[in-house]
Amino acid sequence: MQDLEQSVRQHLALQGIRLTPGRRTALGAIAAADGPRTAAEIQAAVTDIVPLSSLYRSLSVLTNAGVLSAQHGPEGVMRFELAEWLAGHHHHLLCVSCGVAVDVAPYREQEQAIEHLVERMAAASGFVVTGHRFEIEGLCEACR
Amino acid sequence: MQDLEQSVRQHLALQGIRLTPGRRTALGAIAAADGPRTAAEIQAAVTDIVPLSSLYRSLSVLTNAGVLSAQHGPEGVMRFELAEWLAGHHHHLLCVSCGVAVDVAPYREQEQAIEHLVERMAAASGFVVTGHRFEIEGLCEACR
DNA sequence: GCCAAGAATAGGAATCATTCTCATTAATGG
DNA sequence: CCATTAATGAGAATGATTCCTATTCTTGGC
Ligand SMILES: [Mn+2]
Ligand SMILES: [Mn+2]
Ligand SMILES: [Zn+2]
Ligand SMILES: [Zn+2]
Numbered sequence: 001m002q003d004l005e006q007s008v009r010q011h012l013a014l015q016g017i018r019l020t021p022g023r024r025t026a027l028g029a030i031a032a033a034d035g036p037r038t039a040a041e042i043q044a045a046v047t048d049i050v051p052l053s054s055l056y057r058s059l060s061v062l063t064n065a066g067v068l069s070a071q072h073g074p075e076g077v078m079r080f081e082l083a084e085w086l087a088g089h090h091h092h093l094l095c096v097s098c099g100v101a102v103d104v105a106p107y108r109e110q111e112q113a114i115e116h117l118v119e120r121m122a123a124a125s126g127f128v129v130t131g132h133r134f135e136i137e138g139l140c141e142a143c144r
Numbered sequence: 145m146q147d148l149e150q151s152v153r154q155h156l157a158l159q160g161i162r163l164t165p166g167r168r169t170a171l172g173a174i175a176a177a178d179g180p181r182t183a184a185e186i187q188a189a190v191t192d193i194v195p196l197s198s199l200y201r202s203l204s205v206l207t208n209a210g211v212l213s214a215q216h217g218p219e220g221v222m223r224f225e226l227a228e229w230l231a232g233h234h235h236h237l238l239c240v241s242c243g244v245a246v247d248v249a250p251y252r253e254q255e256q257a258i259e260h261l262v263e264r265m266a267a268a269s270g271f272v273v274t275g276h277r278f279e280i281e282g283l284c285e286a287c288r
Numbered sequence: 289g290c291c292a293a294g295a296a297t298a299g300g301a302a303t304c305a306t307t308c309t310c311a312t313t314a315a316t317g318g
Numbered sequence: 319c320c321a322t323t324a325a326t327g328a329g330a331a332t333g334a335t336t337c338c339t340a341t342t343c344t345t346g347g348c
Contacts, residue, residue, distance in 0.1 A: 077335095
């Protein structure tokens with residue numbers, strides 16, 4: 001966890017951005033999670049009182065700086081997680097009932113299979129592929 | 145297109161729901177599209193004046209009845225399309241720049257490969273798999 | 289150590305997609 | 319044609335997110 005903070009601090013420094021207390025708090029909560037988290041979830045997970053407006057700003061600074069990645073989950077709310085260069089490329093399991101999101105890292109051959117599929121499926125489309133989202137929907141243990 | 149309307153009408157009748165003009169308009173616009181559409185896009189595509197509140201209600205009736213499926217796209221807005229029993233199972237190409245969404249149907253072996261990956265990746269998670277989203281991100285011809 | 293200048297934060301207003309409420313209008317079936 | 323029930327339109331309400339502004343740090347130069 002200390003190395004994470006150091007990597008991030010260094011990454012930010014190159015862009016003249018500093019790791020302030022608010023940003024450090026947000027980063028810590030996200031690093032501790034096992035899947036992408038919403039602003040509200042992060043706020044709830046943290047002991048400090050963090051106003052949502054400040055939290056959103058911290059998250060957006062870190063996202064723009066390339067430390068976090070943000071995506072809208074299926075419920076339509078934004079979820080934040082460590083960027084791929086920090087967390088590694090991975091996919092998600094999503095509970096269709098409660099919305100919980102869990103990381104799942106593919107094995108090398110699995111990811112290769114996915115990329116192969118992506119290429120073939122996009123082939124005739126005229127799109128230039130920049131990435132993919134492979135998300136598994138289901139019921140989590142709690143909701144089953 | 146006439147058969148579509150008949151199928152839908154029949155499907156709705158079984159649930160005591162009728163295909164009113166507003167619902168027919170929404171259905172037609174969605175059926176004519178080559179990818180999932182937002183309420184605003186549907187409203188713009190249609191010549192009639194359709195209040196958004198009414199359009200949203202029509203979309204939600206059709207979705208609850210199983211005629212449409214709705215998901216939040218990466219920009220966080222809801223997109224509607226024909227349900228799989230009408231459109232067939234398929235995936236999407238998403239433009240990361242302008243947000244346009246285009247259908248892409250996998251070949252049988254591709255879909256089998258995807259399902260196989262889904263099973264293996266969810267295996268140790270405790271989730272009961274109910275579906276998957278395989279979305280290809282890229283730049284559309286217009287944004288390239 | 290002290291200060292001005294720039295950056296970060298808190299709080300609240302504003303925005304935007306979506307849903308709700310309620311009054312009005314249309315369809316149905318006898 | 320009437321009474322009942324469903325559908326529609328208009329606008330208010332909601333909830334996530336962003337924007338604005340005043341206040342509070344930080345920091346680099348003295
Ligand atoms: Mn993740
Ligand atoms: Mn589609
Ligand atoms: Zn769940
Ligand atoms: Zn585009």
